[in-house]
Amino acid sequence: MSEDEQTLARVALTWLAEPGTRSVHQLVDDLGPVGALDLLLDGGAPEEALRDGVAARLSGGDARAVAAEAVGRATRLGARVVVPGDDEWPRRVADLRKLRLSGKQRRVDRETAPPLCFWVRGPWPLAEALDRSVAVVGARAASAYGTHVATDLAYGLADRGWTVVSGGAFGIDAAAHRGALAAGGVTVAVLACGIDRPYPMGNAALFDRIADTGLLVSEWLPGAEPLRPRFLIRNRVIAASTLGTVLVEAAARSGATQTTHRALGLGRGAMVVPGPVTSAMSVGAHEMLRENREARLVTGLAHVLEEVGRIGELAPVPRGPDRPTDLLDDEARAIIEAMPRRGTVAVDTLAARAGVGVRTVLRKLSLLEELTLVVRRDDGYALVSMPRSTARGR
Amino acid sequence: MSEDEQTLARVALTWLAEPGTRSVHQLVDDLGPVGALDLLLDGGAPEEALRDGVAARLSGGDARAVAAEAVGRATRLGARVVVPGDDEWPRRVADLRKLRLSGKQRRVDRETAPPLCFWVRGPWPLAEALDRSVAVVGARAASAYGTHVATDLAYGLADRGWTVVSGGAFGIDAAAHRGALAAGGVTVAVLACGIDRPYPMGNAALFDRIADTGLLVSEWLPGAEPLRPRFLIRNRVIAASTLGTVLVEAAARSGATQTTHRALGLGRGAMVVPGPVTSAMSVGAHEMLRENREARLVTGLAHVLEEVGRIGELAPVPRGPDRPTDLLDDEARAIIEAMPRRGTVAVDTLAARAGVGVRTVLRKLSLLEELTLVVRRDDGYALVSMPRSTARGR
Numbered sequence: 001m002s003e004d005e006q007t008l009a010r011v012a013l014t015w016l017a018e019p020g021t022r023s024v025h026q027l028v029d030d031l032g033p034v035g036a037l038d039l040l041l042d043g044g045a046p047e048e049a050l051r052d053g054v055a056a057r058l059s060g061g062d063a064r065a066v067a068a069e070a071v072g073r074a075t076r077l078g079a080r081v082v083v084p085g086d087d088e089w090p091r092r093v094a095d096l097r098k099l100r101l102s103g104k105q106r107r108v109d110r111e112t113a114p115p116l117c118f119w120v121r122g123p124w125p126l127a128e129a130l131d132r133s134v135a136v137v138g139a140r141a142a143s144a145y146g147t148h149v150a151t152d153l154a155y156g157l158a159d160r161g162w163t164v165v166s167g168g169a170f171g172i173d174a175a176a177h178r179g180a181l182a183a184g185g186v187t188v189a190v191l192a193c194g195i196d197r198p199y200p201m202g203n204a205a206l207f208d209r210i211a212d213t214g215l216l217v218s219e220w221l222p223g224a225e226p227l228r229p230r231f232l233i234r235n236r237v238i239a240a241s242t243l244g245t246v247l248v249e250a251a252a253r254s255g256a257t258q259t260t261h262r263a264l265g266l267g268r269g270a271m272v273v274p275g276p277v278t279s280a281m282s283v284g285a286h287e288m289l290r291e292n293r294e295a296r297l298v299t300g301l302a303h304v305l306e307e308v309g310r311i312g313e314l315a316p317v318p319r320g321p322d323r324p325t326d327l328l329d330d331e332a333r334a335i336i337e338a339m340p341r342r343g344t345v346a347v348d349t350l351a352a353r354a355g356v357g358v359r360t361v362l363r364k365l366s367l368l369e370e371l372t373l374v375v376r377r378d379d380g381y382a383l384v385s386m387p388r389s390t391a392r393g394r
Numbered sequence: 395m396s397e398d399e400q401t402l403a404r405v406a407l408t409w410l411a412e413p414g415t416r417s418v419h420q421l422v423d424d425l426g427p428v429g430a431l432d433l434l435l436d437g438g439a440p441e442e443a444l445r446d447g448v449a450a451r452l453s454g455g456d457a458r459a460v461a462a463e464a465v466g467r468a469t470r471l472g473a474r475v476v477v478p479g480d481d482e483w484p485r486r487v488a489d490l491r492k493l494r495l496s497g498k499q500r501r502v503d504r505e506t507a508p509p510l511c512f513w514v515r516g517p518w519p520l521a522e523a524l525d526r527s528v529a530v531v532g533a534r535a536a537s538a539y540g541t542h543v544a545t546d547l548a549y550g551l552a553d554r555g556w557t558v559v560s561g562g563a564f565g566i567d568a569a570a571h572r573g574a575l576a577a578g579g580v581t582v583a584v585l586a587c588g589i590d591r592p593y594p595m596g597n598a599a600l601f602d603r604i605a606d607t608g609l610l611v612s613e614w615l616p617g618a619e620p621l622r623p624r625f626l627i628r629n630r631v632i633a634a635s636t637l638g639t640v641l642v643e644a645a646a647r648s649g650a651t652q653t654t655h656r657a658l659g660l661g662r663g664a665m666v667v668p669g670p671v672t673s674a675m676s677v678g679a680h681e682m683l684r685e686n687r688e689a690r691l692v693t694g695l696a697h698v699l700e701e702v703g704r705i706g707e708l709a710p711v712p713r714g715p716d717r718p719t720d721l722l723d724d725e726a727r728a729i730i731e732a733m734p735r736r737g738t739v740a741v742d743t744l745a746a747r748a749g750v751g752v753r754t755v756l757r758k759l760s761l762l763e764e765l766t767l768v769v770r771r772d773d774g775y776a777l778v779s780m781p782r783s784t785a786r787g788r
Binding site: 273278290293297 | 671676
């Protein structure tokens with residue numbers, strides 16, 4: 001069975017049943033993608049609803065032919081399909097297997113199996129882009145306050161080498177992508193529709209910029225429409241592919257909190273930015289903080305870095321070899337994390353960023369120099385560049 | 395030994411050593427106030443610092459004479475001294491005995507013994523005014539946002555029959571007192587100086603209004619100056635005499651959080667209003683929430699009532715006879731608590747205030763009518779007035 005055949009089968013399965021469907025994922029586990037596809041095509045789906053859905057789909061075309069055509073279309077767009085086993089497959093999404101939520105929830109909330117494949121457009125290997133990533137999500141009808149906070153936070157994260165993941169929507173999502181782009185960083189938009197027609201159209205110029213320097217990602221075939229439930233299905237990927245999710249503004253009982261709930265369920269950092277209690281756009285954020293003891297109030301970059309640093313260490317995903325920075329005490333690590341990925345930084349800037357006194361910074365820097373982790377230059381200190389796999393590998 | 399002699403001894407002890415001093419409180423426990431005073435006057439204080447302080451004080455006058463003069467001065471002002479055992483002594487402050495904080499803290503943070511006496515000015519029995527009370531405290535340099543939130547919250551609390559306690563300072567404290575006054579409610583200013591010279595002078599008109607309809611309270615003798623450490627010593631009384639403390643705005647590492655820490659230490663409700671992360675005046679509030687798992691984020695009246703309701707039920711303070719409302723279920727109790735102390739309320743207003751559906755409110759109201767707890771009037775429902783000791787006694 002060729003690799004291509006397996007990839008096509010995964011694509012065909014995604015076309016036949018919405019991503020996240022647990023029973024389909026189970027079939028793939030049991031029979032492999034080709035066997036699972038054959039079973040579905042033979043009308044052998046284990047659930048009636050799934051059988052009906054597959055039959056309805058098949059009346060519109062041949063699954064393998066649709067899949068092959070979609071891959072051709074993607075290739076012409078400069079996009080690619082990524083499947084488990086590929087070098088750039090983001091292993092962290094496998095944690096979705098463990099995410100079991102109450103049976104009382106809506107189907108889109110219950111069906112949270114890992115993705116079968118990703119459509120990817122942009123210059124970065126997907127796994128590398130997501131390795132050190134934080135999601136910044138929130139309300140579409142964001143206030144000026146929320147937009148400001150999201151932009152600022154995303155800028156700071158990107159500036160320190162973190163990838164900013166969001167959903168490409170108006171409001172907080174767009175502000176997060178823009179902030180990361182402004183810092184010259186990497187940002188990933190995880191879409192709920194085909195990557196050839198990113199939604200909403202009003203963000204078209206933004207999507208173009210993201211595709212140039214970051215990544216557009218989707219589980220759905222090119223041409224797929226942004227149906228309403230797909231946004232909720234998509235959210236599990238945003239939560240699972242990042243080390244933490246920051247919620248900036250959400251109205252009462254808003255869908256914008258769903259990604260943060262997923263992050264909580266996965267043991268990722270679930271972070272919430274508070275706001276004025278007089279603002280309707282912060283009601284959902286405050287609810288989230290009141291109702292979830294594990295959700296963490298964050299007011300800015302330092303808090304987010306503290307949280308994803310912690311989660312990064314606790315994360316159960318397979319890690320590469322230890323990094324030298326693992327040996328450092330909290331202050332030294334804070335200093336290393338506050339250093340820019342490229343270029344030098346002045347000591348007082350570093351002290352302010354790390355939240356450590358200048359004298360301590362100087363003492364620790366001289367130790368870090370001895371460990372050859374930092375180097376002193378005329379205009380400040382710089383990180384000693386390490387091989388990527390050591391510096392970022394995990 | 396006459397009652398007056400004991401009261402005068404308590405006053406003299408307060409003059410000789412700052413309120414809260416644990417060793418003095420221990421002496422009073424062991425020897426009674428008169429015996430403790432005699433011991434101190436004989437130079438027998440158990441700690442050198444205390445002996446030195448007493449000696450310095452005594453060079454300025456005779457302790458018993460000073461105390462007698464202070465009581466005379468207070469009487470001429472229309473004020474009174476209240477001591478443990480008096481009907482109006484607020485028993486809840488005795489919980490300060492249990493408050494033990496780390497020895498590493500500053501003296502004013504460590505020395506948190508219960509008060510020896512209170513100077514009180516105003517028309518309410520102190521214990522009754524504090525029975526159902528919430529503290530609303532925060533920054534002096536409050537923002538328009540914080541002032542608005544504090545006023546609004548205090549208004550709502552007072553409107554529902556809760557006493558609003560604060561410290562009489564500019565900013566949040568003054569806003570809290572004003573909000574309560576605007577609702578025609580009871581507010582108590584706990585001062586860090588003599589009640590004849592409430593500080594700050596700029597709030598003089600406010601203090602006059604509080605003395606007319608609420609209470610001015612202090613541990614210090616008339617004429618005592620508002621020395622800096624006294625504000626921190628005073629804070630323990632604000633925390634201990636109320637069922638919960640709401641922090642509205644505090645700058646980073648601000649003294650305004652100290653009262654909330656005391657509330658936490660005493661098992662009272664420690665509530666914090668979040669704000670914009672872009673506001674320096676909310677940094678301390680957000681720190682408080684991040685660093686204290688037991689501190690509760692509140693965004694308004696409903697959250698505060700929920701919290702003090704819970705604390706009120708758990709509170710270990712001695713209670714008087716049960717009230718009829720103790721027998722009610724949560725919804726009925728919410729409805730009773732949402733009713734105005736005076737006048738009538740429309741059903742839909744009541745439903746909105748209580749957070750209970752209109753149909754439920756109607757059902758419960760008819761039961762409450764049967765219990766003669768509420769009465770139906772032409773323009774709505776009203777509380778049936780009960781003897782004060784039953785309605786508010788605890």
